[in-house]
Amino acid sequence: MFSLSEENYLKAIFHLERSYKSGVSTNALAEEMETKASSVTDMIKKLSGKKLVNYRKYQGVKLSELGRKTAIEVIRKHRLWEYFLVEKLDFQWDEVHDIAEQLEHIKSEKLISQLDKFLGFPKRDPHGDPIPDAQGNFAVSNKILLAELEKSKTGICVGVKDSSVDFLRFLDKNNIALGKEIKVLEKETFDGSMLISIENNELRISQVVSNNLYIKTY
């Protein structure tokens, strides 16, 4: 099987491919992995040697079919464990990421299939992201930033981009929490702020806030 580092790189490439359609750049990957570009180049060569990515020097990387399959397996494990932590062990949705980051590398097919069954084959993790099934199929995420939601439209709060204590505290104070419904009443073009309604309250939030809050639409 693949090493912990290899799996983490595959996962990062998978996530970055959404924004880098023509190939994930070395620098983007270095930033995502919190490492140096030179280390990324070394690892890309190894992944390429194992047929996990397609790579041409200076042209960025794309996952191969095998690489994509492997990345999805890791993501499946990550999200199932997050669901387990929140639903069974009473963790808060913002505490689970680092632990799932470790658990996702445990090697045992049976463990994951049994865990999936035990949890009742959940379709989404606590952040609203879809959980791939054993075949690697999963719903396309309809998660967007609140800032992208149009006027008069409604969505459900499913996650944060900035998970700093300050930001979470601000959300708490304003009664913005996971699972709550948010409707956009007004959008100001000059500063990007918006007026929203949440649980019968009206509230004006800045673009910084709406750019760091994920919502799910239908």
Next chain:
Amino acid sequence: MFSLSEENYLKAIFHLERSYKSGVSTNALAEEMETKASSVTDMIKKLSGKKLVNYRKYQGVKLSELGRKTAIEVIRKHRLWEYFLVEKLDFQWDEVHDIAEQLEHIKSEKLISQLDKFLGFPKRDPHGDPIPDAQGNFAVSNKILLAELEKSKTGICVGVKDSSVDFLRFLDKNNIALGKEIKVLEKETFDGSMLISIENNELRISQVVSNNLYIKTY
């Protein structure tokens, strides 16, 4: 915190200290860890530098207080995960060791305390071994080999030493299973075989069998 390798060495030393009261020898540790004596010496030096073991050249190692505490934490995690796998994910007691071997290295105090609570603070793992509590206290194991059980005494089957498929199949065929009560009716000195009763059946087993079956006494 400590590395995966370091934790595994501490665990191995902890287990070997039962038989090597005056210090665990380099060779014994090498065999347990399935590595070479020279690698063991290197690692012992590192553990010694971190104050996890007391070490004098050529004299073997003993765990320090910190080392013992750390080893017990790892063992606690291992046994809690084994319990989880059997009780919640429907694993068989003989399938869980390798997975628990990976899970025991996940770093999160809260994860383990929540898991412990979720499982109902179990006292023994599926093999009958005691699970240390959060303070590191645990019952002394009264697990012995069936071969060591005296005539007319009774015990409960809690594990196997040889876990080969052949042996497990033999046990199945003779209705010997985890949790069942076994009484020694006769012991033959000339070949070490014994006559036992299990669920109202009488059965003669060779010394090879009784030397590979663990039972718990009271």
Next chain:
DNA sequence: AATTAAATTTAGACTTGTCTAAAAATAGGT
């Protein structure tokens, strides 16, 4: 098309944990 800036790759080094082969220390038998 030439020059410069930015991105990427290479070269060489370091750490962790392992190995082999050789040297040193201990223990047992006489």
Next chain:
DNA sequence: ACCTATTTTTAGACAAGTCTAAATTTAATT
């Protein structure tokens, strides 16, 4: 007490994954 066999340690090397610094390629600007 000495010699030998065994155990343990040292020395030097290697693979994985990372780093810094330098070299190379690509992209952008004039």
